[in-house]
Amino acid sequence: MTVKEIARLVGGEIIGDPETIITDVSGIKEAKKGSITFVANPKYLVLLKSTQASAAIVSQNNHYSVNSGLTLIKVENPSLAFSRIIALIGPEPIKFKPGIHPTAVIGKNVKLGKDVSIQPYTVIEDDVTIGDRTVVGACGYIGHYTRIGSDCFIYPHVIIRERITIGNRVNIHSGTVIGGDGFGFATVKGVHHKIPQIGTVEIGDDVEIGSNVTIDRARFEKTYIGNGVKIDNLVQIAHNVIIGDNTIIVAQVGISGSTRIGKNVIIAGQAGLIGHIEVGDNAIIGGKAGVTKNVPPNANVSGFPAREKWEDMKCAAYLRRSPEIFEKIKDLEKRIAQLEKKMQRFKNESEDN
Secondary structure (H helix, E strand, O other), X not given: OEHHXXXXXXXXXXXXXXXXXXXXXXXXXXXXXXXXXXOOOHHHHHHHHOOOOOXXXXXXXXXXOOOOOOEEEEEOOHHHHHHHHHHHHOOOOOOOOOEEOOOOEEOOOOEEOOOOEEOOOOEEOOOOXXXXXXXXXXXXXXXXXXXXXXXXXXXXXXXXXXXXEEOOOOEEOOOOEEEEOOOOEEEEOOEEEEOOOOOEEEEOOOOEEOOOOEEEOOOOOEEEEOOOOEEOOOOEEOOOOEEOOOOEEOOOOEEOOOOEEOOOOEEOOOOEEOOOOEXXXXXXXXXXXXXXXXXXXXXXXXXXXXXXXXHXXXXXXXXXXXHHHHHHHHHHHHHHHHHHHHHHHHHHHHHHO
């Protein structure tokens, strides 16, 4: 395939030789002759001078300095364009044939749509409904009365408990548990008594859930994950949490019970949110932030406790200067003590006269 054909596919502008032949896709550091790569993050632009790739997808908003053998394709969104190229010339995706493997255990009153694939050693309990073309990977578990939509991909070793609702085109990666009991106990005389968690989890359409994520069922009503939400690996979402459409949650985030997250929110890695607070639409929560109160819409917060990013950076800057400030304070204390001695001596001499 030539660069000209690829540019036509992604709607890009060619800078260089349009007849350059492309044979594979690769990261910019690993690329070799015949590879096409991409740069979305400006900090990697310097690699355009040293990469061995034959072509690169770049943003149309910048000017570039590249090696003489590199052809560029300028597009509006390099990441999205590169995804389309991977689908065209990358490795063939793994496909699973429709049908039920002989080792799978299927309960009573189970309703399977067209071309559903149930892989080895999976357990589907009674009264489950699974939509068309959905794949349930090996060693999975689908609990009673759960409903899963069409075109979903449930990877191996996923557990989806009873009475859960999952929309269409949802991908759930290995090790994830959806609908486990919320963490609820009543302590009486030092003994922790379990509070029944009788609610459910509802997941919208076009959701991606990474590996080893836990989404707890509600105590009452539902824990809700909106349409288009993307959740990275190792995220904990507690009971009765509400997450609005198109929110992104990065790895190792913990969200405590009954917290409400708005639409289009970004929560960066290892952030923690206490329970019963609200995060407004379009807010950004920085990595390792500790959120202890409501976050208004469009805010950008970081630090612990989380505050506006500019304020947190100012505090961090002052903290880094603390040794220098401490030395200045010691010097000032010393000079003040010297002045006090001089004043006391002057006072004593005045009294003697």
